[in-house]
Each structure stands twice: as C-alpha cells, then as structure tokens.
Amino acid sequence: MTLKSRVSMILAAISAVLLVAGCSVPADSDRGGIHDPHETTNRGVHRFNVGLDRALFRPAGRAYTKVVPDPIEDSFNHFAHNISKPGDVVNFLLQGRVKEAGISLARFVVNTTVGFAGLADPATEFGIPAQSTDFGETLHVWGAKEGAYIELPVLGPSTERDAVGRVVDIFTNPLGYTDPIGDEHIRVYTYALDSLSKRGRYSSTVDSVLYESADSYAAARSVYLQNRRYKLEGTGEDSYIDPYDDPYENFDADTGSTIDPYEDPYAD
Numbered sequence: 001m002t003l004k005s006r007v008s009m010i011l012a013a014i015s016a017v018l019l020v021a022g023c024s025v026p027a028d029s030d031r032g033g034i035h036d037p038h039e040t041t042n043r044g045v046h047r048f049n050v051g052l053d054r055a056l057f058r059p060a061g062r063a064y065t066k067v068v069p070d071p072i073e074d075s076f077n078h079f080a081h082n083i084s085k086p087g088d089v090v091n092f093l094l095q096g097r098v099k100e101a102g103i104s105l106a107r108f109v110v111n112t113t114v115g116f117a118g119l120a121d122p123a124t125e126f127g128i129p130a131q132s133t134d135f136g137e138t139l140h141v142w143g144a145k146e147g148a149y150i151e152l153p154v155l156g157p158s159t160e161r162d163a164v165g166r167v168v169d170i171f172t173n174p175l176g177y178t179d180p181i182g183d184e185h186i187r188v189y190t191y192a193l194d195s196l197s198k199r200g201r202y203s204s205t206v207d208s209v210l211y212e213s214a215d216s217y218a219a220a221r222s223v224y225l226q227n228r229r230y231k232l233e234g235t236g237e238d239s240y241i242d243p244y245d246d247p248y249e250n251f252d253a254d255t256g257s258t259i260d261p262y263e264d265p266y267a268d
C-alpha cells in the first residue's frame with residue numbers, strides 16, 4: 001500500500017470517528033455513564049468471543065506460558081513492546097506531549113541497540129520509564145467523544161473512538177513504512193505472541209470475568225470502561241466508574257439479566 005493510500009485511510013478513519021461519535025453520543029456520555037445502544041449486537045459478538053476464547057485462546061495461552069520458559073517469553077514480550085515505540089512517538093507528538101515522545105524514542109533506541117533489537121529491556125535499568133499511548137488517546141486529546149460502547153470480534157471490548165484508533169495505529173507506526181527486518185507481518189506475529197502471553201499469565205483474572213461472573217458481558221464492559229477512562233482522565237469523578245462498585249449487585253437471577261446502575265436513558 002502506498003503512502004498516499006495510507007494517509008487517505010487515516011484521514012477517512014478520523015473523519016468517521018469524529019462524525020459518528022459526535023452525533024451518536026448524549027452530552028453526558030463521557031461523564032461516567034455507559035452508552036451502549038448496540039447492546040443486543042454486542043452481546044452476540046461477546047458470546048462468539050467467549051466461545052472462541054474457551055476453544056482456542058484460553059488453552060493456547062495456558063500452553064504457551066507453560067511450555068515457553070519465562071526468560072524467552074519475556075524477551076518476546078520486550079520485542080513486541082519495543083516495535084510499538086515508534087508509533088507511541090508519533091502519537092505523543094500528535095498530542096503535543098514532546099517530553100513523552102522523547103522518552104519513548106530514547107527507549108526505542110536503547111533497547112534496539114543495546115537490547116539486541118528489543119529482545120532485552122536495558123532502558124528500564126537505565127532509568128528510562130516505560131509509557132505507552134495510542135491513536136484512541138490522541139483522538140481523546142483532540143476532543144473526539146468516546147462514542148458508543150462496542151465489542152469487536154476477536155479483539156474484544158472497545159468504543160467507537162478506540163475502534164477507529166486501533167485501525168489508525170496500524171498506519172501511524174513508522175516501522176510499517178520502512179520494513180527494516182524484511183517481514184511486513186512481523187508486528188502481527190509479535191502482537192499474537194504478546195496476547196497469548198497475557199492470556200496465559202493473567203488467566204485467573206480473565207477467567208473470573210468471562211466464566212465466573214453473573215453477567216460476563218456487563219462485567220467485561222465495566223472493566224474495560226473503568227480502565228480506559230482511568231488511563232485517559234485519571235480519577236476525576238466525572239469520567240471514572242468507581243472500581244469498587246460491584247457490577248453484579250443488580251443482577252436479576254430470575255430473568256438472567258443485569259439491571260445496569262449506569263443505564264443510559266438514551267439507549268432506547
């Protein structure tokens with residue numbers, strides 16, 4: 001794909017999220033509530049994702065972390081995180097955060113050179129902090145609204161804004177244009193290995209949400225929005241769902257549904 005084509009796709013994606021999120025979201029949707037007008041469809045996708053996790057991702061993740069020695073697994077994870085740094089640099093610059101961009105660039109240079117192409121993490125030992133961002137956060141800084149909650153096939157929980165951000169992130173990493181190691185799919189492979197590692201290492205936590213919750217869809221939605229809003233906004237009460245609230249306290253065992261305490265009055 002040519003540079004011109006990539007830029008056109010990025011601009012189209014940005015325009016789409018600004019239009020959709022701006023038009024479909026109630027005025028207070030970014031102030032701690034849950035805007036989920038697509039819940040019926042989302043729940044269908046969630047059932048598919050849970051089935052896929054049960055059949056494939058959970059056993060594969062457990063096997064991966066059990067079979068692969070921890071030092072090697074750590075090295076693969078370091079490599080995956082390192083090749084994402086150029087994209088972080090671009091997004092930090094787009095957000096006007098020059099200091100953070102410089103730190104991410106320094107981590108990339110140190111780990112790529114001294115750290116054997118990123119398989120090791122000497123930058124942390126040198127006191128260069130790890131930090132990350134994405135184009136979804138860039139859109140947030142630019143003023144784009146969160147948009148409706150959506151669950152993506154395979155990828156899981158997201159919002160309209162973050163879904164577009166994921167697409168654009170594919171094209172904002174400069175490594176996607178230079179192809180320095182001769183394999184344009186290397187980021188896909190490393191992302192897959194990193195995902196398997198996380199699924200295996202945090203198996204008990206993920207299982208508690210997907211398989212031990214009264215309503216796994218509501219639980220996954222709540223956890224995602226809590227974490228995402230906390231990353232973007234901090235602990236401000238206007239944008240943060242209290243992590244100590246019980247998302248299942250209003251679960252109705254007779255109907256098998258959850259009476260959502262954050263129910264959006266505009267959902268219907």
